[in-house]
Amino acid sequence: MSDQSSINYQQLAEKIKLWAIELGFSDIGICDVDLKSHEKALSKWLEQGYHGNMDYMARHDLMRARPSELLPGTLRVISARLDYLPTQAKFAKILKQPKHAFVSRYALGRDYHKLMRNRLKQLGQKIEAYCHSLNFRPFVDSAPVLERPLAEKAGLGWVGKHSLLINQQAGSWFFLGELMVDIPLPVDQPKQNQCGQCVSCIKICPTNAIVEPYVVDARRCISYLTIELRDAIPEEFRPLIGNRIYGCDDCQLICPWNKFAKLSVEDDFQPRNQLDDITLLEIFTWTEPEFLKNTEGSPIRRIGFDCWQRNIAVALGNAPFDQAIVDALTSQQTDSEMVQEHIDWALQQQQLKLEHLSDNKNERLTARLIRTIEKGLSRDA
Structure with a gap:
């Protein structure tokens, strides 16, 4: 338990990353709450109706790019990654069997929301115990927040052309969650986008x-x-x-x-x-x-x-x-x-x-009949 005035936030950030790994997260990063650069693209996306029937996307509008409006006083977002790819993914096997059902691989097991949220809450409690007081709140798809731009800003990877986050060492098969906190932790540096010319x-x-x-x-x-x-x-x-x-x-x-x-x-x-x-x-x-x-x-x-x-x-x-x-x-x-x-x-x-199928069968039968007739004609000749 520490007095906030004497906290070494660089050391605390290092501790937080160790605690996160101990709790089972694959990786975490820290960023500030400024997403103003994403507001224009978000507004355009909504105006074009690309959100479809997901009315909640339009309801919260630009709040999604303003994390501090969700939790007043928020200074930092701790973005967490949790890998989910099962050991036997069987991608090609199932997609090549049209009479089998293909379920997106993130949904084959238990719902990740509760598991991630509980771990983020535990991480917040560890930080709170260290700082003596802390205002924090975990989010896992549970609030209007741009989780991928936040994760990108926190250095967990870059947003690919398919709009998903890509990590250079871990691909994209992972869940994201956020822990908002009101302490001035040092921030991580974003990674360079490496999609290049790939489409x-x-x-x-x-x-x-x-x-x-x-x-x-x-x-x-x-x-x-x-x-x-x-x-x-x-x-x-x-x-x-x-x-x-x-x-x-x-x-x-x-x-x-x-x-x-x-x-x-x-x-x-x-x-x-x-x-x-x-x-x-x-x-x-x-x-x-x-x-x-x-x-x-x-x-x-x-x-x-x-x-x-x-x-x-x-x-x-x-x-x-x-x-x-x-x-x-x-x-x-x-x-x-x-x-x-x-x-x-x-x-x-x-x-x-x-x-x-019937047409093809008839075509095959007709072709076979023609070949038989042609053979007969060649013998007669």
């Missing part, structure tokens, strides 16, 4: 959601469409979603910096209920009670049962023709008009694929 993330996006470097139109993003959107998914995007039923990791998968990604040591982030390798048909049979049970403690639960069925129906429609899929879609009982709309669409897609 892999822009090119790989299935829906062209990265409309320009560093700008994402959420309305086109598969993560938004499958997680944030509560209405019908626009038809133009449904075929592009593939088997992605919760989120999308394509822009991270293609990023060359993720060859340095760190595997998570957290048991909570390891896959649960076989969601890392499960068929669409299996999860489509879940009743609502089964959905709630199997997603207990998972971030998936917050989208609700209707959106879960909506997403799976789209993926089933995108899968190769299978009579079992048609039977499952046909027999599914739902009171939701939205879900039924997507089931009907999926059935139409399966019918089109069946017709295409």
